[in-house]
Amino acid sequence: MSKPNEGVEKVPLHLADPHHHKDAIGAKMGMWLFLFTELLLFGGLFLLYMAYRLQYTQDFVIAAKELNLMMGTINTIVLLTSSLTMALSIAAIQRNKKTLAIWMLVVTVAFALAFMVIKYFEWTAKIHHGIYPGSPDLLNMPNGEIIFYGMYYSMTGLHALHVIIGVVIILFMLVFLIRDKITQHDYIKLENAGLYWHLVDLIWIFLYPLFYLIH
């Protein structure tokens, strides 16, 4: 008498055991739902921005002139390019090109750090000029300008926090890739990390014209 599950032995564990079944669609769905909560978080700030901009149109124009358009534009290009390398990393692992996928992630992290370095110089220049939340110089300005810089620091600050979180997530993905936890047949982790990173890019696409391109 043979055991009933004798023939099953050769089937990989994740196919035989329903508890090890990976549901890529479900995982992606969960990620998107999380991204929508992020969208509403930033959406609330954009809403506040809209309300204040309608109320203090002239002050916003004057205050925005102080922002460094060059740095904002370079950062836009840096972030867009990091989105490209993230997408290329996924495309590479789909084609089983592990080394290329790893390098694309390394480049993505490098761009993300470049973004943060530029942001650092931008903020320190502002702070050096006495413009930071609660500074005496800022408090002497009209209400609209105080609000503009309040929104500038909170929105780009929250965005920068997301960039840092994104870097940490990508570094984890890098380790997963190196250790073959992400493979050609199971790359949903990398895909979800990519979705997060593209959301960070997406938010910047709107922050950029709203803060740097006012005139």
Next chain:
Amino acid sequence: MTDNHNKEHHLIGYGTYFMIWLSLISLTVLTVSIAGVNFGSIALLIALLIAAIKSGLVINYFMHIKFDDIIFKIFFLVAMATLFAIFVLTSFDIFFR
């Protein structure tokens, strides 16, 4: 199960991603170069329109919503419609207070 996942997955070529990136950079250059032009009150509208086109490219290709199941598209549209409704209702409140 993994086969199933692969079959459902539309592979986007490297070249397509490069073209999308090139379009995104071009739109950025465009939005900077027309920022100096005095369009008056529609300047903000133009800047937002360009930002919307850019995000459309990112969402459709980089986030490949375009190639995903219909349920993802519905999800996305519901979320966007909610956000849009909040913005419209709030702006009514601001304009007609």
